[in-house]
Amino acid sequence: MSDYVTDLMNDVKARNPAEPEFHQAVHEVVESLVLVFARHPEYRSARVLERIIEPERVILFRVPWADDRGEVRVNRGFRIEMNSAIGPYKGGLRFHPSVNLGILKFLAFEQVFKNSLTTLPMGGGKGGSDFDPKGRSDGEVMRFCQSFMTELWRHIGPDTDVPAGDIGVGGREIGYLFGQYKRLANEFTGVLTGKGITWGGSLIRPEATGYGSVYFAQEMLRTRGQSLEGRRCLVSGSGNVSQYTVEKLLDLGAVPITLSDSDGMIHDAAGIDREKLAFVMELKNKRRGRIAEYAERFKSARYLAVEPGRTHAPIWDLEADCAFPSATQNEIGATDAANLVKRGVTLVCEGANMPSTLEAIGVYTQAGLLYGPAKAANAGGVATSGLEMSQNSLRLAWSREEVDQRLHGIMVAIHRTCHETAAEYGVPGRYLDGANIGGFLKVANAMMEQGLV
Ligand code: NDP
Numbered sequence: 001m002s003d004y005v006t007d008l009m010n011d012v013k014a015r016n017p018a019e020p021e022f023h024q025a026v027h028e029v030v031e032s033l034v035l036v037f038a039r040h041p042e043y044r045s046a047r048v049l050e051r052i053i054e055p056e057r058v059i060l061f062r063v064p065w066a067d068d069r070g071e072v073r074v075n076r077g078f079r080i081e082m083n084s085a086i087g088p089y090k091g092g093l094r095f096h097p098s099v100n101l102g103i104l105k106f107l108a109f110e111q112v113f114k115n116s117l118t119t120l121p122m123g124g125g126k127g128g129s130d131f132d133p134k135g136r137s138d139g140e141v142m143r144f145c146q147s148f149m150t151e152l153w154r155h156i157g158p159d160t161d162v163p164a165g166d167i168g169v170g171g172r173e174i175g176y177l178f179g180q181y182k183r184l185a186n187e188f189t190g191v192l193t194g195k196g197i198t199w200g201g202s203l204i205r206p207e208a209t210g211y212g213s214v215y216f217a218q219e220m221l222r223t224r225g226q227s228l229e230g231r232r233c234l235v236s237g238s239g240n241v242s243q244y245t246v247e248k249l250l251d252l253g254a255v256p257i258t259l260s261d262s263d264g265m266i267h268d269a270a271g272i273d274r275e276k277l278a279f280v281m282e283l284k285n286k287r288r289g290r291i292a293e294y295a296e297r298f299k300s301a302r303y304l305a306v307e308p309g310r311t312h313a314p315i316w317d318l319e320a321d322c323a324f325p326s327a328t329q330n331e332i333g334a335t336d337a338a339n340l341v342k343r344g345v346t347l348v349c350e351g352a353n354m355p356s357t358l359e360a361i362g363v364y365t366q367a368g369l370l371y372g373p374a375k376a377a378n379a380g381g382v383a384t385s386g387l388e389m390s391q392n393s394l395r396l397a398w399s400r401e402e403v404d405q406r407l408h409g410i411m412v413a414i415h416r417t418c419h420e421t422a423a424e425y426g427v428p429g430r431y432l433d434g435a436n437i438g439g440f441l442k443v444a445n446a447m448m449e450q451g452l453v
Contacts, residue, residue, distance in 0.1 A: 004037070004044075005030050012053060015380035019102025021329060025109050025354060026053055028361070035425045048444045052112060053160050056089075057081040061151040063129060065143045067136075077148050079127035081161055082108035085446040088159055089125030090115055090382060092166030095173065097132040098196070103329070104128060107166075107353055111382070113439030114174050114375040117414045121388035125161055127152070145176035151210035152177075153184045156191055158392070164193040164385050165412050167328065170240060170285070171196060190392030201242075202388035204403040205381075210244025210351060211404070212380015212411045213324060213372075214252065217349040219415035220431070221372040229253040230321040234345070236260045236313075237327030238284050238291050241351040241378065245324050258315050260327060261291040263306055265315045270300035293348065319343050326351030337363035350374035361432065368429075376418050376435040383410045 005027075012026050030049070037044045056236050059079040067073055078101065081089045091111040094104070104126050112124030133141050156163060164173055174194045181191050188200075195201035204211070214228070221227055231254045235242050236257040246256045255271040259280060268276065276298055283289045292354060295303035305315050316323065316336035323345050330338070331352065337360035340348065348364055349372040350356065356364070364371040384407055391397055398406075414435075422434030 021106040025106040032433040065147045075131040080108035082124040083112040084123035087121035089161035090122040091126040092164045094128035094166040095168035116439040116442045118383040146180040147179035158189040193388040203400040207244040208384035209241045211248045211382030213351040214248035215411035216377040234323045241326040266294045268301035320373045322347040325355035329354045332356045332360045334359035341367045343431045373432045
């Protein structure tokens with residue numbers, strides 16, 4: 001079987017050159033699926049995985065726009081429509097200078113499995129642009145979003161493909177994108193999720209990824225008779241996922257002690273309380289400032305700037321109990337993972353997509369950590385997007401409590417699927433295998449039933 005993995009990976013690398021993140025995401029899944037193919041050779045002979053790896057459609061387009069000085073700018077827009085076996089394509093849009101085809105393909109591939117795990121009928125997709133909203137005025141962001149949607153709108157629709165936010169795409173960007181879609185299509189439909197609350201959005205959607213990640217951690221701890229009460233938690237990033245991870249950790253009596261952005265990190269040994277979190281939300285969501293300001297405002301915190309060329313990230317080298325990487329891909333390497341173990345961390349729960357390298361995951365497994373992989377742990381965001389789609393179709397809005405309760409129920413169900421599937425396939429406690437296999441089976445069965453399409 002290891003020949004199968006080697007051959008498949010060689011093929012993936014040859015067909016998709018210069019896409020290391022995509023190779024990494026596929027490799028991680030293939031390793032788990034070997035357990036399935038040993039029992040069910042029919043999936044292998046029908047080449048189901050090979051079909052899942054190939055996007056159903058890739059859309060690549062030019063996004064011209066003018067900056068505030070009237071200078072013409074040109075960015076690249078993407079939408080990867082990866083798999084629609086169990087529902088319309090669904091997945092976020094990322095605006096970040098690092099965006100390229102390989103990164104979006106890794107994200108779209110992950111999304112297929114994640115969406116399958118949510119229990120809701122959603123296929124997988126992802127998109128975005130190498131546009132950097134940082135430092136841009138609202139007018140520039142609006143003009144960019146309008147130009148981006150002027151091409152994208154013909155490819156999406158409430159029953160075809162429903163994008164949402166991701167890094168660099170929050171409420172402001174979704175607003176501009178939705179406005180332009182509505183104007184072009186001349187219809188008011190649930191074509192995007194993460195909408196404003198007065199125009200079709202769902203309560204709890206902004207909170208959902210962070211809250212869901214903490215609910216997943218809570219379930220993992222429960223299997224060992226433990227809770228989050230009093231636990232010191234490392235949280236990276238300071239955007240949407242990080243902020244609501246901190247909020248839910250506080251609700252459950254944990255003590256978050258770090259945050260970061262691409263310039264540096266803060267360590268607040270006294271704990272990030274609600275007042276400090278409110279400061280961060282205002283800083284990041286309104287003033288769009290840097291996390292360094294936190295340490296200027298709160299003397300209990302120290303700031304460490306990112307050092308170019310460093311071999312490890314200091315945020316993962318602090319005494320703590322739990323880690324919630326919530327910034328970006330590959331933020332935890334092998335050295336960082338070893339530092340986490342050394343510093344007493346017993347749980348890693350991934351709010352970001354693929355924040356741990358394959359080597360880091362090896363370290364977690366070796367050390368017997370509770371490891372909640374992204375496609376399970378951060379699925380609360382897209383699950384609540386699914387709930388937003390349901391509310392749009394029903395033309396009604398559920399209360400905050402109702403959505404939160406459904407989100408909690410979905411995270412408990414995802415945890416159960418991962419836990420039970422891992423045990424069923426002979427690798428108890430290995431949530432990564434449980435998530436990959438659980439996510440795969442539903443999509444694979446739908447593809448087998450729908451024939452070669
Ligand atoms: P935001 O744009 O709100 O925040 C991203 C945060 O991560 C910022 O603090 C940003 O810092 C930091 N960051 C981004 N890129 C880098 C980098 N290369 N190095 C260091 N820090 C970086 O995004 P979200 O919170 O929405 O997304 C965070 C992660 O969660 C991503 O991996 C995303 O795919 C994932 N995710 C998000 C979901 C959602 O619902 N929003 C759903 C599921 C997963 P800076 O401001 O300096 O760029």
